Amino acid sequence: MAREFEGRVVLITGGAGDIARAAARRFAEGGARLVLADTDATGLEAACADLKARGAGAEGRALDVTDVGAVEAAVAGLGGGLDVLVNCAGIYHHRLVVEMSEQEWDQTLDVNLKGVFSACRAAGRAMAARERGGTIVNLASVSAQRGSALHAHYCASKAGLIGFGRALALELAPRVRVNAVAPGIIESRMIEEMLRVRGEEWRRQIPLARFGRPEDVAEAICFLASDRAAYINGAVLNVNGGMWMD
Numbered sequence: 001m002a003r004e005f006e007g008r009v010v011l012i013t014g015g016a017g018d019i020a021r022a023a024a025r026r027f028a029e030g031g032a033r034l035v036l037a038d039t040d041a042t043g044l045e046a047a048c049a050d051l052k053a054r055g056a057g058a059e060g061r062a063l064d065v066t067d068v069g070a071v072e073a074a075v076a077g078l079g080g081g082l083d084v085l086v087n088c089a090g091i092y093h094h095r096l097v098v099e100m101s102e103q104e105w106d107q108t109l110d111v112n113l114k115g116v117f118s119a120c121r122a123a124g125r126a127m128a129a130r131e132r133g134g135t136i137v138n139l140a141s142v143s144a145q146r147g148s149a150l151h152a153h154y155c156a157s158k159a160g161l162i163g164f165g166r167a168l169a170l171e172l173a174p175r176v177r178v179n180a181v182a183p184g185i186i187e188s189r190m191i192e193e194m195l196r197v198r199g200e201e202w203r204r205q206i207p208l209a210r211f212g213r214p215e216d217v218a219e220a221i222c223f224l225a226s227d228r229a230a231y232i233n234g235a236v237l238n239v240n241g242g243m244w245m246d
């Protein structure tokens with residue numbers, strides 16, 4: 001494939017995570033310069049070392065997406081040079097609604113939804129202010145579409161993110177495209193624990209008969225961020241092996 005991201009700057013929140021790292025490698029193959037932002041400093045170091053070993057430009061930035069000021073500063077630090085924002089930062093905690101504390105609800109909504117709002121607001125302002133615009137890809141989830149017991153806060157955050165993204169796609173057009181990927185069950189650190197408990201039950205619900213890999217999601221993220229998707233705006237692309245169709 002051509003170096004379709006040559007000269008482009010890509011910021012990925014949750015950049016030390018498994019899906020983010022697979023996407024970063026794929027963007028790097030396309031010639032992008034990566035800025036990975038995460039609360040996990042050790043993971044960031046490893047992710048950046050891996051990218052640099054592949055000859056890519058990469059820098060890690062310690063960032064908590066719930067810190068609105070820090071998110072603004074991170075985007076401002078790119079000096080108007082941001083081309084692609086990918087919002088991968090997320091948490092996935094388990095609790096029945098009837099046992100859930102207000103603090104647990106707020107924490108998930110703060111990271112998964114408000115964090116996306118802050119990053120999109122900062123990036124959207126910067127991208128919309130310049131001729132060549134930019135593009136944003138958010139990480140939704142099949143959980144937003146079909147529900148998931150023990151994860152009502154997570155489902156609500158991801159469903160919120162879909163509605164938020166559609167509104168933003170209208171507001172930032174025509175210079176900035178906003179899309180989402182909705183992964184199904186992807187083998188990553190995030191769901192290791194649930195895979196042990198519900199793995200077999202889940203696998204039976206996937207027509208393609210396997211869990212997804214971070215690379216499967218990375219491919220969809222990079223497609224939506226690329227010029228190949230130049231006429232795609234406000235979309236939610238399912239990457240779930242067929243376990244949910246809409």
Ligand SMILES: NC(=O)c1ccc[n+]([C@@H]2O[C@H](COP(=O)([O-])OP(=O)(O)OC[C@H]3O[C@@H](n4cnc5c(N)ncnc54)[C@H](O)[C@@H]3O)[C@@H](O)[C@H]2O)c1
Nearest residue numbers: 014016017018019039064065088089090141183186188190
């Ligand atoms: N793995 C799946 O099955 C699956 C399915 C659907 C959607 N997703 C979504 O994809 C995205 C990536 O998930 P993943 O599977 O790679 O998980 P992951 O746990 O490997 O990555 C998530 C990353 O987000 C970071 N993070 C958490 N809170 C943060 C904060 N406040 N500020 C900055 N960074 C923070 C974590 O440190 C971690 O590196 C998430 O948004 C997740 O909800 C994953």
